[in-house]
Amino acid sequence: MKEYVDIINILLPVFYFITFGVYAYDFMTEKSKLSDVKRLFLFLNLLMHAGYLVLRSLYLGHFPITNVFEIFTVLAFSTAFSYFVLELLTDVRGTGPFIIIISLFFQIISTLYIKDNPEVKEVLRNNLLGTHVFTALLGYSGITISAIYGCLYLMLYKEIKQNTFGLIFNRLPNLEILEQLSFYSAVIGFVLLSFAIAIGIIWLPKAFPSFSYGDPKLIGTSIVWLLYGIGITSKILGKWRGKKIITLSIVGFLVAIFSTMVSNFLAKSFHSFY
Amino acid sequence: MNLVAIAINHHTAPINLREALHLSSDEISKYIGKVKDSLFSEGLVVSTCNRTEIYGIPAKKDITFKDIQDSLIEFKAGFGIQPEHFENLQAAEAVRHLFSVICGIDSLIIGDNQIYSQVKDSFILADNNHFTGTIMKRVYDLALKTGKRAISETAINEGAVTISFAAVQLIEKIFSSLNKKSALVIGTGETGEIAAKHLSERGIGKLTLTNRTFEKAELLADKLNAVAIPFPEFKNELHKFDIVLSATSAPEIILTKDELAAAMKKRNYASMVVMDIAIPRDIDAGSREIDYVFYHDIDNLNVIVDQNLKKRKDEISKVQAIIEEELKSLLDWYNSLEAGPTIKILRDLFESVRAEEVKSNINRFSDSDREKLDIVTKKIINKLLHHPTVELKKILLENDRDETVQKISLIRDLFGLNDSHKKE
Numbered sequence: 302m303k304e305y306v307d308i309i310n311i312l313l314p315v316f317y318f319i320t321f322g323v324y325a326y327d328f329m330t331e332k333s334k335l336s337d338v339k340r341l342f343l344f345l346n347l348l349m350h351a352g353y354l355v356l357r358s359l360y361l362g363h364f365p366i367t368n369v370f371e372i373f374t375v376l377a378f379s380t381a382f383s384y385f386v387l388e389l390l391t392d393v394r395g396t397g398p399f400i401i402i403i404s405l406f407f408q409i410i411s412t413l414y415i416k417d418n419p420e421v422k423e424v425l426r427n428n429l430l431g432t433h434v435f436t437a438l439l440g441y442s443g444i445t446i447s448a449i450y451g452c453l454y455l456m457l458y459k460e461i462k463q464n465t466f467g468l469i470f471n472r473l474p475n476l477e478i479l480e481q482l483s484f485y486s487a488v489i490g491f492v493l494l495s496f497a498i499a500i501g502i503i504w505l506p507k508a509f510p511s512f513s514y515g516d517p518k519l520i521g522t523s524i525v526w527l528l529y530g531i532g533i534t535s536k537i538l539g540k541w542r543g544k545k546i547i548t549l550s551i552v553g554f555l556v557a558i559f560s561t562m563v564s565n566f567l568a569k570s571f572h573s574f575y
Numbered sequence: 576m577n578l579v580a581i582a583i584n585h586h587t588a589p590i591n592l593r594e595a596l597h598l599s600s601d602e603i604s605k606y607i608g609k610v611k612d613s614l615f616s617e618g619l620v621v622s623t624c625n626r627t628e629i630y631g632i633p634a635k636k637d638i639t640f641k642d643i644q645d646s647l648i649e650f651k652a653g654f655g656i657q658p659e660h661f662e663n664l665q666a667a668e669a670v671r672h673l674f675s676v677i678c679g680i681d682s683l684i685i686g687d688n689q690i691y692s693q694v695k696d697s698f699i700l701a702d703n704n705h706f707t708g709t710i711m712k713r714v715y716d717l718a719l720k721t722g723k724r725a726i727s728e729t730a731i732n733e734g735a736v737t738i739s740f741a742a743v744q745l746i747e748k749i750f751s752s753l754n755k756k757s758a759l760v761i762g763t764g765e766t767g768e769i770a771a772k773h774l775s776e777r778g779i780g781k782l783t784l785t786n787r788t789f790e791k792a793e794l795l796a797d798k799l800n801a802v803a804i805p806f807p808e809f810k811n812e813l814h815k816f817d818i819v820l821s822a823t824s825a826p827e828i829i830l831t832k833d834e835l836a837a838a839m840k841k842r843n844y845a846s847m848v849v850m851d852i853a854i855p856r857d858i859d860a861g862s863r864e865i866d867y868v869f870y871h872d873i874d875n876l877n878v879i880v881d882q883n884l885k886k887r888k889d890e891i892s893k894v895q896a897i898i899e900e901e902l903k904s905l906l907d908w909y910n911s912l913e914a915g916p917t918i919k920i921l922r923d924l925f926e927s928v929r930a931e932e933v934k935s936n937i938n939r940f941s942d943s944d945r946e947k948l949d950i951v952t953k954k955i956i957n958k959l960l961h962h963p964t965v966e967l968k969k970i971l972l973e974n975d976r977d978e979t980v981q982k983i984s985l986i987r988d989l990f991g992l993n994d995s996h997k998k999e
Contacts, residue, residue: 461748462863464875466882470748476846477751543846543867 302360303417309353314412317377317405320346324397328472339397343385350378361417366434370415375435377407379442383486387446393474393482399449429504437497437522441557443490444529448554450483451547458544480543484536487550491529498526521560528553576909577632578710580669581643581661584626585683588660596651598622600700606650607704614638614646617708619715621676621697623690625683628676630669632710670714670905674898677718678725679732686732686887691722709984713908721901729893734883739766739773741879742850742871746818749848749869757781759816761809761830762823763795766852770820775799783816785809787823810834814841820850821857832859839865852876912983914967920992921963925956 320342327335354375357365365371381404388394453473460470473479501519506512513519532549535541541549583596598606603620610618610631618631629643640663648656664672675681677694698715701707707715725731735744750756758779760771763786775782782801786792789805796803804812810830813819823829835858839847844867851858851872863870929952940948967986970979986992 457748461745461869464871464878466879475748475751477749481751539843543844 302356306353306357306360306417309349309356310412310415313350313353313374313377314405314409316346316349317381317401317408321398321401321405324401328395328398329468336394339394340385340388343381343388343397343401347378347382347385350374350381354378364431364434366431367422368416370411372434372438373407373411374415375438376442377404377411379439380404380407380445383439383442383446383489387482387486391478391482393478395472395474396450396453396479396482399453400446403445403449427508429500430508433497433500433504436493436500440490440493440497443486443488443493444525444550444554444557445490447483447486447490447550450479450486451550451554454479454483454547455544476543480547483547483550484533487529487553488533491526491533494522494526494529498522516564518560518564521556521564525553525557525560528556576666576670576710576906578630578666578669578714579633579638579640579643580628580630580664580672581640581647582626582628582664582672583656583661584628584681586681587662588656592656592660593625593627595654595656596622596627596647597624598627598651600696602650603697603700604704606647607701607706609650610643610646611704611706614643615706617711618706619673619697619701619711621673621694623693626676628673630673630711630714632708667902667906671898671902673714673718674721674901675895677722678894678898680725680891680894684736685884685891686736688732691726694722695719709981710909713905717901717905721898724897724901725894728897729890731887731890731894734879734886736880736883736887738852738873738876738880739770741876741883742770742820742852743773743777744879745850745869745871745876746848749846750817754778754780756817757783757815758818758820759783759785759809759813761785761819761821761857762825762853763791764822764824767820767822768795770822770850770852771795771799771801774818774820775801779818783812810838813838817846818848818850819858820852822852823857824853825857826855828857828859830858830862832861832865835859835862835868836865839868850876909980912980912987914970914979914983917983917986917992918964918967921967921986921990922960924990924992925960929953929956 323335323339323342327339354365365375381401384397384400388397454476456469457473457476457479460467528549532541532546536546583593585593598620603622606620612634614634615631616634618629621628629647641658644658644661677691679686679690682690701711735741756779758774760767763771763784771782771784782799783804784792784796784801785804785806787806789803792803821830835849846867846869849858849862849868849870851870854873856872858870860870860872862868933948933952937945970982
C-alpha cells in the first residue's frame, strides 16, 4: 500500500497543475473547447485526492492530521472540494483558476515535505479531535474562498471604476455575484469554525491538562470568528455591503493565516502537536 | 454550379442607392412573380437595410448579369444606379458570398446578430413563393448550418458593438439580474428612447422616464409600460434608482457631483450605475470619484465597443474556415449528381437487396434449384432496371445541367442513394 500512497502523493501536484492549467486556459480563451470538460478534470482530481487520503489513513492507521504537511494536503483537498460544490451549485465557472492555484500551492508543499509518521500521540488518534480538525479546516477553506472572491471583487470594482476593460472585466462574473459568493463562502466558513470552536472548548480542556484560554491559536481563531460574525451580522442587517464587507473578509483571512503561523511555528502551546 | 448572384450592398453603393433598391416582403413576392421562369428557375432574394441581393439558377443559358440588374432597377424604378454599383458573382463565389452574409462577416457591423434571421426569412419567403428547387433547398440547408456553426463555434457575434448595448453590457457586469433593479432615463430624445427600449427589453424591474417636455416622457412611458416623472422632480427621486441613464440635449451639466453624493448617502451607498451618453455631457464627470457610483460617459463605452469589434474581426478567419468546409460539402454533393455514378450505385443497391434475400431464403430450395434461383432473380433485377438505366443514360447526353441535377437528385432521394453511398 505504501507504494500506492507514495505514487499518488507525487502525482497529486501534477494533477492539480493540469487542472489549474485547464481552468486557466479556459479563463484566458473565449469559447474555449475546454469549457465543458474542465469540471471533469477537477472531479477526477478530487476523486484521486480523496482516494489518497483514504489510503493514507488506512496505511498509517490515523487520519492525516498529525503533522503540518498532512494538514496541508487536507487543506488542498477541502479548498478544491468546496470550490467544486460551489461551482455545481451556482454554475459560476470563471473563477476556478484563482482557487485551484491555492490547492496546487498547498499540495506542492505537502508532497515535498510530508513524512509518514506511524507513531503518533494517542490524543491525535481521537475521533473528536479528527472532527474538530476537519471542521476547522473546512471552515478555513470557506474563509479562504471568501477572501479570494473578495479580492476578485476588488479587482473588478477597480477595473470598472477606472474604465479599464481587460480580461478581468470580460471573464469574471458580475460584482453582485462575486459579493454573494464571497458572502456565502464566509457564512459556510463561519458556521464550520463555530462548530470546530464549540468542540474544542468542550473537549480540549478535558484532553489536555495544559489547556489554556490564552493559547495563541485559540485567541487567533476567536478573533477571526468574531470578525466574520460582525461582518455577517452587519451584512444581514443591511448596514455594511460591498467593499467594506469584502475588506473585512480579507482581513479575517489574513488574521487566520497570521495566527496559524504564530501558533504553529513561533509560540509553544498545547495546541502545537507537530 | 450554374448559380449566379447580383449584390448591391454597403461595399458597392452609397446608402441612397441601397435605399432605392430595398425590397419589402410584399415587393419581394411580387418581384419573384415577375422573374420566376423568365429569368430564374429557382432563386432567393435577400433585402435588408444594407443590402439587396438576388441569387438564382438562370432559366435560360443566355441570361446575363445585366438582365438581372435591369430587372431589379426596372422593378424599383431605381434611377442613377449603374452596373458598377453591383457585385456580380457566380458558382462557388456566389455561394461563398451568401454564406459570408449569413455568418455576419460581410455586414457593416461585423457579426451582426440580425442577418441570420433575415436570410432565413428570405429563404422561407422564396419557398412560400415556390421559388426554391433542388439546388436552392440544399444551399438553404447548408447556409443555415454554416450560420449556426459560426455562432456556436466562434465568438463572431459576441460582445456589445453599439453604445447602447455596451451600456447594458456594463450594467450587467455590476448587477446580476436587472429584473430587481430600477432605472431612470433622463431625456427621451432618439438616444434616450433607444436606451429605454434596451432596458425594457432586458427586463428591467422598474423603468422611469423624465424629460423637460413632460408629455414626451409620458408618451414613451405608455409605449414601454414605464412611469414618467416631471423633470424638476427627478433629483429628489434620484436615490431610488440603481441605474441612471442620461441622454438630454442640455448644453450644461444637469446633475452635479454633490447632488449625486447626497443621493448615494440617502440610499446607504448601494451601487448606482450612472451612464452619461449625452454630448455635451449631462452629469459631472467628477461623480466617478464617489464610492459605489459607476460613472461612464460615451468615450468609456466606445472603449468597450472598439474592443469587441476588434475581437470579432479576429474571429473572421475561423468563420471563413467553416464557410470553406460547408462550401466543399455543397460542391461534393453537386458533383455527385452525375448520371454515371448514379447508375452504378442504383444497380449496386438492387443487387445487394437481391443477394440478401436469396441468402436468407436459400434453404427453402433444393441444391439443384439454388442456381436457378440466382439466375432468375438477377433477370428480374435487370428487367426492372433496364428502363431507368436507359433514361439515366439519356440524361447523360442532355446538356441541361440543372435539369440533370434535378432529375438525378430526385432518383437519389427516392431510392435513398445518398445514404447507401455514404454507408459504402
